[in-house]
Amino acid sequence: MRKRSIPLITENSQSYTFTRRAMVVGGFQLGLSALMAGRLAYLSLSDTEKYQLLSEENRFQLVLVPPRRGWIVDRFGKPIAVNRSDYRVDLIPDQIENPDQVIAQLAQILELPPEEVDRIRKDLQVAAGYQPVAVAENLTFDKYAAVTVRLPEMPGVAPLRGFSRFYPDGAAVGHLIGYVGTANREEYKAEGKNRLLITPGFKIGKEGLEKTMEPRLRGLPGAKRLEVTAGGRLVRELSARPDTSGGQLALTIDADLQEFAARRMGNESGSVVVMDCQTGDILCMASMPAYDPNNFSDGISNMEWEMLSTDERRPLYNKTLNALYPPGSTLKPMAAIALQEAGIDPKETVHCSGGYQLGNRFFRCLGRHGTVNMHRAIAKSCNTYFYSMGRKVGIDALATVARSLGLGVKFDLPVVSQSYGTYPDTAWKKRRFEKSPRLIERPDWTESDTLNAAIGQGFVILNPLQLAVMAARIASGKDVQPRLILEKHPPAKPLPYAPEHLDAVRKAMWEVVNGDGTAGRSKLPLEGIEMGGKTGTAQVRRITGGQRGQSGDWKYRDHGLFVCFAPTSNPRYAASVVIDHGMGGSRAAAPVAKDVLTFLFDRNKAMQELVKLEQSWGGTMAERMDRQTRAFYASKGKPVPESMNRAAASAPSSADAAGVAPSTPAPIPAAAAPPSAAPAPGNSAR
Amino acid sequence: MTANSLVPAPIAHLPWRLIFVVLAIGLFGALALYSAAGGSMKPWALNHIIRFLAFLGMAITMSYIRPQTYRDWIWPAYGLVFFLLIAVMLYGAIGGGARSWLEFGFIRLQPSELMKPIVILCLASFYARLPSAEIRKFSAIWPAALIIVIPDFIILLQPDLGTSLLLLLGGVMVMFLAGLPMRLFVGAAVALTAMAPIVYSFMLPHQKKRLLIFLYPEEDPLGAGYHITQSKIAIGSGGVFGKGFLHGTQSQLQYLPEQHTDFIFPAMVEEWGMFAGLFLILLFTLLLRWATKVALDTKDRFGRLAAGGLSMTIFFYFAINLLMVMGLAPVVGIPLPLFSYGGSAMLTVMICLGILMSIDRGNRRNRRDHT
Incomplete structure (x- = not known):
């Protein structure tokens, strides 16, 4: 009797248990659905602006275009510091498919020294998105062309025609004008991490008037807004704002x-x-x-630095x-x-x-x-x-x-x-x-x-x-x-x-x-x-x-x-x-x-x-300085850097540039047009 | 009742309200897939529609089979799919880091998906047969546990964490509905928490990473936290009314990963806005309410346990996917059934729906017989 009754009750109670537990499960489902709806509403409503901004940041890459630095001229308008066009190669981190291979290829074409290759690797690791990483600057046209020709097989490589500072009078204005250089970490921090300072090719004044008159000479960077896909493909270029060149600075100097x-x-x-x-x-x-500020604006080698800093006549x-x-x-x-x-x-x-x-x-x-x-x-x-x-x-x-x-x-x-x-x-x-x-x-x-x-x-x-x-x-x-x-x-x-x-x-x-x-x-x-x-x-x-x-x-x-x-x-x-x-x-x-x-x-x-x-x-100032440098390298048993040979070949004899003529501005070697056969990607992104 | 209707009785007897809800989800999904492909029917939307309609037809066909038939054939089916699981282990194709597919030329079969409804029906069948008095005994637990754990273990070895998790949860739900003592579940929950480190050690590196990223998503927004971050950005930037059809930047510019499968919900919400998201949640809620009602209306123990378990299976897909894309659950790779692209999950859910409709039809038949 008792034995029979228990299963009977149990079956009923089982049915009851099922109903109760099914209600619990249903309630659980409803509760989670409500949670999801709430979460959705929260995400959609609470921080819409923040998320919209993030989505825009995803979509648009702001690329700064370094401004051209203002010229420094003398009291009659003769240029003392100008911008000379040069060839440079950057890397766009987003577009590189195989960094190691690309860097190795570039190192071979551009004959980069191992420490430069290391530097590029490190820069590339910390760089993100569309911010370019500098590979090399002041390239000869031949090297630039060699990179340009191989572009299709090296995605992410961006050869550009940029500008570098040029001081026609060289060492004569060294101490007065100073020189420019890439901003260092302290300078970058001091300007509140201004992104312009880490844009490849951008230089700031490091010494002399280039440093003290920096605000006047710098100008305003241009900007390009690029719409890009997650894969780094450029969709289109939106609203390019041109850069504003820095102001010209006229000195009292003759x-x-x-x-x-x-x-x-x-x-x-x-x-x-x-x-x-x-x-x-x-x-x-x-x-x-004095030192030649032209050597400094490309970054000076340890050897050059040693030569200048150990000279008892103190050229620095x-x-x-x-x-x-x-x-x-x-x-x-x-x-x-x-x-x-x-x-x-x-x-x-x-x-x-x-x-x-x-x-x-x-x-x-x-x-x-x-x-x-x-x-x-x-x-x-x-x-x-x-x-x-x-x-x-x-x-x-x-x-x-x-x-x-x-x-x-x-x-x-x-x-x-x-x-x-x-x-x-x-x-x-x-x-x-x-x-x-x-x-x-x-x-x-x-x-x-x-x-x-x-x-x-x-x-x-x-x-x-x-x-x-x-x-x-x-x-x-x-x-x-x-x-x-x-x-x-x-x-x-x-x-x-x-x-x-x-x-x-x-x-x-x-x-x-x-x-x-x-x-x-x-x-x-x-x-x-x-x-x-x-x-x-x-x-x-x-x-x-x-x-x-x-x-x-x-x-x-x-x-x-x-x-x-x-x-x-x-x-x-x-x-x-x-x-x-x-x-x-x-x-x-x-x-x-x-x-x-x-x-x-x-x-x-x-x-x-x-x-x-x-x-x-025993010769002009340039000739004597060149001789002195060569002697120094020889005394240290080091080969003379290639750049020096190039500079010596292209430098005008200083007697011509001496300004025997009255003080009308001499023809300016700045912004020389590239050979017409050259592909000139300029500032436009591909 | 429908004798004087113009519509023939078999068609009128279909659960039309459910079918409308399912159609709404599926076709909305097709729209989202059309947009995910950048405004193209290929490669996803067209396939999705064809597959969806075919599987829906299959589900409706399944609804004409009596529940008793499923109950009779469920053990051979269990055996067959278990055999397929073993076959996958030996000959399966690798996809997404796991060996879970069987290529049959014309179709890619994922036996682990089929296992989900089968395990639920097996458990329902087992508990229906179990005398009521036994329910508090150990003999009510171990056979059920074996039914779940053996295939689940194989799936875990594939390794497919998401599917094995869903299978386990579905099975446990049936055990819960069958009336096993409450303390067992509480105890199991405690034990599971304790076992978490062991489970963790079984995970693949990418799964471990996903779990860690879920816990600390902002640690690595461009690396492994990318999925969750981009998904939240998509939903958040869509706002109330969205950016407009085909105008979602996150999705159209491919910032959102896997936007045709696991992350289709944020892609859709980015373009359609919050209300569309709420609407989709509402559709799923209606579908689940119908399934729960079917379970509650069923008198037969096999039917009600099966209905309850199947409804939970559908719910888990939906819930885990949405919680995942909204950053409330780790990224485990579970699609949004009926809505996202992918045949296996859709097939599973349609099988669930077909059996549910069959049980529903049985209930109505019983009501008609009694009145």
Whole structure:
């Protein structure tokens, strides 16, 4: 009975269980369906904009077109930095089917070194989509054509005609203009990961004006919006926005003068700064020896870098701004103004018997000048006069005038760095040696400090630009500011000094060159145009024994300095010339200044002189630099890079480019048309 | 009842409401496939329509066979398909990383798909025969477990994780409906969780990757997480009204992978918008509601267990596919039946529908006989 009843109940209850469980299952189905509907609605409604953006990002590839960099031209419009068309090859990651094979093929055609192949592989791994990866730039047309011909079998390879920076004057403008290069990681981050900076072929200014004027030169990138499939096939090109070239930058520089000055320095190490003393325009700011910025814009090899950085003449160093020299006697005209302003009568005389006794120390003069007044003291560069008079007026009177003439001053110039040196005074010394633990370096000013400062030695160290500014201000009597960018400026105000004081100094400077002075050999070879100047010889180290820095090791010889202006009748130009270890201002610096100023008035005459000189030095600057490089490679047992041979073959002889002709813009080698037979894919994508 | 109707009785007796729902899903699918091919009937849409209509005809034909006939022939069918599974192991073609096809020249047969309804009918038959008193005993479990696990294991070895998962779930559903004690299912769920690492070790590298990507999809949006990411982008960017027929960028530009099979739903939603997606979900819900109702209306134990299990089989296809494309389930490679391209899943679902219609016809016949 019981046994029977249980199955009966169980069958019923089983049916009941089924119904109940079927309802549960049905409910589960309904619940999941509702979940799916909810999820669908959520995806469709909540973040539509975000997903639409993502879908657009999928679909469109934004490809930046690097802008063409603005030209840099000189004051007459002659190009200093231009863009030259070149051939390059990139890879489009999305379109490559077999990266290893393509890279191997390219490496073979383009003769890429193994480290470049590694670099391309790495770049390709991190690159995505349509952002091209640079393979090689500055290719010869033959190599470019070799790649173009094989395109059908190498999907993803994009040969392009791009632009590279070209500096027609080469090393002559190296330090002034700087160079461009591919942005590094820090620069990329500093600009908030601006994608333009990692676009192949795009270069930013790395040094000099190229760096400081970057915003003006860069321009705006163009952009192409490409619609592409997931497989990387181009559907169409939408809305290409053309790039906007960077603005042209006109400098106050006279490119021909700059080149002349650079060449005139020959094998010496030094600098030439020429200014328009009425406006402050810097006409020439040459530092030699220099690097060729053209080598840098393609990326410089380790060998080249080693050669430049180990050269004792420091070709990587802009001496016009960053080298500091004891200016020596070139400061005597400045001191003479200070003396007059402090009430010293220029007719007052001092007897020079070869030096000046201060306490138990004897301060030497370079000669025995007898009785000298101010005029003669400047002309003969008599130290005794300035020891004596400088001591009378005191250091602070000298320092005030020194600063007003630009000494120890940092100028408002678009340069990467300026070492502005020191013209000392009592306050400066106090500050400087306040915490000095050394017994001989006390914070209080001494009379011997004054004596040293009065002849431009001791604590005084200045850069060549400051010397040029000083010369310009004395020559014009105006408070001119040095300028590099050609712009309109209000005229400079006169200096707060009595015109007759300035005139007395200018007359003495005329005497230095044209009369009985220290630079009598450097008279301008021109009718009716005369130059005023002042020589200077600066000790590199303290005089030891009989050695006066006039012989021995090159690096211990005295520096030769010269400041000048011309014409003396109506000053227009002022200049400073510094020849490192040139042993004397009159011997090394003044002749250079003479030729540079001659160039400003009579280019042909100056050029004839230069050609003669260059013959005696063994060729033009380019030829000598080339020889030097080859010698360096040979000394290291390395073959000369192929690019150098190519450059040597194609470089115009520098005599042609020297600008003997008046300053009309020369034909520009930029944007040369490609050979007409060349397939020119240009910027368009395939 | 239909004697004075103009329509002949056999046709009038067809479950027309269901057939309309199925036709709507299938033809909507054809539209989506037309778009997936870039606006072309080839290679998918035309094949899909032909296959769909043929299988629907087959399903309707199957509905005329009495449920008892299925019950009688189910064990030989189980044996035959099991034999085919073994044959696949030995001679099958490899597709999608798994050896699961048999090429017969004119047709590509996937025995694992056929196994799904067969296992359900076998279990239904087994529990119908089992005396009620035995249901709480071990003898109610082990034969059923063997029926499921043996073919399932072979399918897992192919390896076809998706199909083996569906087969297992369908079987377990029948056991659940048959009234096995609740604690068994709870216990099994706990055990499964514990076994997860072992299952994981059986997976192929691409399956492991899919699972990891499901858990952390944003880790690798361009690599293995690509499927899910692109699918979500397609659905999300379609918005409420979609981008328009043939204007889906994700699908037309092939950012969406496998958009004619597993990922057809996002491709369709991108072009048609949210409402079309909801409409498709509604169609499937209607289909499942009909199937559940058939199960509940059936008096016979074999019929109701079979109907319940078959409805779950259809549901799992639909649910896992949609959850997968919407990023709620790992990518396991299960198509959207009737809607997406692919014969095997459609065949399975049509077989399920045919048997369901047969049970439904039986129910109505019984009602007529009783009244």
